Amino acid sequence: MEIKEIQEEIVDEFAMFEDWMQRYEYMIALGKSLPLIADEYKNEDHIIKGCQSKVWVHAALEGDKLVFTADSDAIITKGIIAILIRAFSKQRPQDIIDADTTFIDEIGLKEHLSATRANGLVSMIKQIKLYAVAYQTQLN
Numbered sequence: 820m821e822i823k824e825i826q827e828e829i830v831d832e833f834a835m836f837e838d839w840m841q842r843y844e845y846m847i848a849l850g851k852s853l854p855l856i857a858d859e860y861k862n863e864d865h866i867i868k869g870c871q872s873k874v875w876v877h878a879a880l881e882g883d884k885l886v887f888t889a890d891s892d893a894i895i896t897k898g899i900i901a902i903l904i905r906a907f908s909k910q911r912p913q914d915i916i917d918a919d920t921t922f923i924d925e926i927g928l929k930e931h932l933s934a935t936r937a938n939g940l941v942s943m944i945k946q947i948k949l950y951a952v953a954y955q956t957q958l959n
Contacts, residue, residue, distance in 0.1 A: 822914055825906050826922035833926040842931075846898030853901040854908070856888040869942035871935040872896045876904075876943070878950035884909050885954055887947065896936065899928070900943055907947050912958065915951035920944055 836842045856865070860877040867874040872893035878885050887908040891897040906922070907915050923929060923944075929937050 822906060822910055822918045826918075829902060829906065830922050830925045839927075839931050842926075843895065843898075846902070847894050848898075849901040849905070850891070850894055850897030850899075853890070853897060853904065854888045856890045860888070861890065867939065867942050867946050870896065870939035871933075872939070874900055874939065874943060876900065876946055876950070878947075878954065880912075880954050880957070881909075883911055883958065885912055885915060885951060887950075896939065899932075899936070899940055902928075903943055903947060907951075912951040912955035916948060916955060 832845070833842055836845060856875050856877050861875050865875045865877050867876060870891075872891055874889065874891045874896055876887060876889045878887050880886075885908065887904045889897075889900045889904055891900055907918070910918075923940065929940065932940060
């Protein structure tokens with residue numbers, strides 16, 4: 820499935836919930852299903868700078884696609900990174916680089932996060948895109 824299709828699925832899923840308490844509960848559930856990062860990658864090299872809580876992200880190239888794993892020490896943040904990994908994992912690096920992230924605005928996530936969590940969200944997206952750039956360079 821292409822990134823845009825996955826993002827549309829996420830938007831549709833969030834639209835099913837009537838209020839933000841239900842959406843937060845859904846995000847927490849998504850966080851519990853997150854493909855967890857191996858303990859060996861829970862280090863400073865894989866931590867996302869700019870997040871209030873600790874978030875680790877690892878990327879590996881499998882064939883021509885990037886596969887992400889992650890973890891966080893906070894349940895909401897774990898849900899946020901789970902959404903991003905769902906949208907961008909198992910995709911080609913160039914597709915990740917070219918993808919827009921307006922689906923985040925469509926689900927209203929940024930406006931319902933504290934300023935520090937919203938900054939963390941931006942940092943997570945930036946790191947995912949940086950991984951894509953690094954791996955795209957290797958593929959060329």
